[in-house]
Amino acid sequence: MTAKPWYASVTDLDLRAFEAIVGPAYVRTDPLSLDKYGRDETEDLVFPPEVVVFPGSAEEVQAVVRYCYRRRIPVTPRAGGTGLSGGALPVLGGVVLSVERMNRILEIDDVNMMAVVEPGVVTADLQQAVEERGLFYPPDPASRFVCCIGGNVAENAGGPRALKYGVTRDYVYGLDVVLPNGRRLRTGGKLYKDVAGYDLTRLFVGSEGTLGVFTRIILRLIPKPAVQWTLLVPFDAWDGAFRALRGIFEARLLPAAVEFMDREAVVITAARTQRPFPHTDAAALLLIQLDGDDPAVVEGQALRVGEVCERAGARDVQVADTPARQEELWAFRRAVGEAVKKTSVYKEEDTVVPRDRLPDLLTTVRGLAQRYGFRAVCYGHAGDGNIHVNILKMGLTERTWREILPHATKELFEAVVALGGTITGEHGVGWVQRPYLPIALPSESLRLQRRLKRLFDPRGIMNPGKVFP
Numbered sequence: 001m002t003a004k005p006w007y008a009s010v011t012d013l014d015l016r017a018f019e020a021i022v023g024p025a026y027v028r029t030d031p032l033s034l035d036k037y038g039r040d041e042t043e044d045l046v047f048p049p050e051v052v053v054f055p056g057s058a059e060e061v062q063a064v065v066r067y068c069y070r071r072r073i074p075v076t077p078r079a080g081g082t083g084l085s086g087g088a089l090p091v092l093g094g095v096v097l098s099v100e101r102m103n104r105i106l107e108i109d110d111v112n113m114m115a116v117v118e119p120g121v122v123t124a125d126l127q128q129a130v131e132e133r134g135l136f137y138p139p140d141p142a143s144r145f146v147c148c149i150g151g152n153v154a155e156n157a158g159g160p161r162a163l164k165y166g167v168t169r170d171y172v173y174g175l176d177v178v179l180p181n182g183r184r185l186r187t188g189g190k191l192y193k194d195v196a197g198y199d200l201t202r203l204f205v206g207s208e209g210t211l212g213v214f215t216r217i218i219l220r221l222i223p224k225p226a227v228q229w230t231l232l233v234p235f236d237a238w239d240g241a242f243r244a245l246r247g248i249f250e251a252r253l254l255p256a257a258v259e260f261m262d263r264e265a266v267v268i269t270a271a272r273t274q275r276p277f278p279h280t281d282a283a284a285l286l287l288i289q290l291d292g293d294d295p296a297v298v299e300g301q302a303l304r305v306g307e308v309c310e311r312a313g314a315r316d317v318q319v320a321d322t323p324a325r326q327e328e329l330w331a332f333r334r335a336v337g338e339a340v341k342k343t344s345v346y347k348e349e350d351t352v353v354p355r356d357r358l359p360d361l362l363t364t365v366r367g368l369a370q371r372y373g374f375r376a377v378c379y380g381h382a383g384d385g386n387i388h389v390n391i392l393k394m395g396l397t398e399r400t401w402r403e404i405l406p407h408a409t410k411e412l413f414e415a416v417v418a419l420g421g422t423i424t425g426e427h428g429v430g431w432v433q434r435p436y437l438p439i440a441l442p443s444e445s446l447r448l449q450r451r452l453k454r455l456f457d458p459r460g461i462m463n464p465g466k467v468f469p
């Protein structure tokens with residue numbers, strides 16, 4: 001897609017200017033790079049940028065952004081490129097600003113229990129580094145071996161452990177941001193308490209790269225739980241799984257994670273990964289993680305969760321109490337998304353409802369699948385009500401896929417909102433969910449948010465074409 005007349009196209013002169021800022025090795029216009037940085041993990045979308053720039057420091061980010069602001073060139077920040085809503089796609093051309101060179105863990109502060117990192121640090125690398133010191137950074141998107149902290153902050157990433165530990169937002173205590181006009185701003189600090197003025201840190205978290213580029217991030221850490229148990233629980237009917245989920249909370253238990261996979265998700269993943277997996281014929285599986293510091297307490301909780309599941313109709317309760325067996329089960333769960341992608345062109349709807357409404361959500365999906373004739377794969381973070389509804393194209397005609405299926409998505413989102421939920425729990429609005437945002441937000445909220453965007457970015461250069469319909 002070419003840039004709109006409002007924006008300037010990138011010229012040779014601009015390329016020389018970027019080279020002067022970051023060095024010629026870090027400015028790329030070759031077709032392979034433009035193709036690679038024109039994609040993320042969202043469906044089959046491709047929007048090649050005009051140039052990819054790789055700054056190595058906050059000063060370089062600032063110089064590139066300031067230059068683009070003057071010239072009105074679109075800037076799309078990018079970290080790990082694993083986004084599922086098209087947030088990092090340069091839909092109006094211009095510059096992709098990749099922070100992947102800015103990948104240093106600057107500090108792990110044991111006393112204040114904070115980490116200070118650059119935005120290109122891979123999430124799993126940070127987790128490993130802090131865990132070696134007995135600390136814990138809980139947010140665990142299933143993409144954590146590839147995605148980066150900068151992208152996690154921009155999307156307010158969640159993951160299975162959000163149930164007990166919260167999402168990225170709950171760990172971001174301070175930010176250095178390059179604003180769209182090229183000015184730099186520091187928010188927050190290593191402070192557990194801070195009510196001086198509006199909470200700009202929280203405004204930036206989840207802003208999907210539209211309000212500025214994060215160049216340094218302060219994250220809260222907590223002590224690492226000493227013990228973890230994982231239970232794999234198959235059910236012959238998926239409503240049994242939701243009865244068990246309900247029972248767990250009624251018993252006042254709080255697992256670290258309760259993940260749901262329907263039969264389609266398990267069958268597709270077992271076939272694509274060629275990993276043997278027990279109970280591929282079950283209607284639904286729950287993967288439940290319990291953690292804590294006292295082995296006897298965690299074991300007691302695991303037993304109680306097992307009893308609740310059996311009462312709800314579980315076919316079996318398998319316990320994985322060794323790290324190796326636990327990792328096998330979690331690796332299978334993490335592989336579901338990729339397996340779906342390999343099976344068919346698909347659309348993933350990141351629905352979230354109060355967890356007691358999950359049976360209604362699944363009933364709605366089934367009804368829509370029957371009526372519109374699509375194959376649905378449902379899996380995700382049942383503990384916090386966040387289920388990824390994957391609509392597979394398979395044998396549907398191009399016309400049905402492009403013209404009819406959006407009506408199914410709209411109906412799904414309307415039902416989700418009627419259940420007290422919303423249209424995206426953790427993947428963001430980005431490019432693909434923009435048309436549906438008015439279903440989730442009242443017009444007054446949309447108006448205020450648009451005005452905020454204009455206040456931060458009067459020239460509209462920062463990740464244009466995103467979030468707002």
Ligand SMILES: Cc1cc2nc3c(=O)[nH]c(=O)nc-3n(C[C@H](O)[C@H](O)[C@H](O)COP(=O)(O)OP(=O)(O)OC[C@H]3O[C@@H](n4cnc5c(N)ncnc54)[C@H](O)[C@@H]3O)c2cc1C
Nearest residue numbers: 079080081082083087142148150151152154158209214426
């Ligand atoms: C297999 C798979 C599993 C996934 N599982 C989960 C999951 O469990 N939970 C979950 O929440 N998500 C999940 N995701 C989605 C995705 O990984 C997350 O949204 C993640 O936070 C994106 O991080 P990233 O570094 O890849 O960001 P990118 O895709 O590069 O960018 C995402 C957004 O962040 C912006 N951005 C990037 N860097 C910066 C910066 N420095 N400053 C400002 N804005 C910036 C971009 O402009 C874009 O809007 C999954 C994705 C895949 C492919």
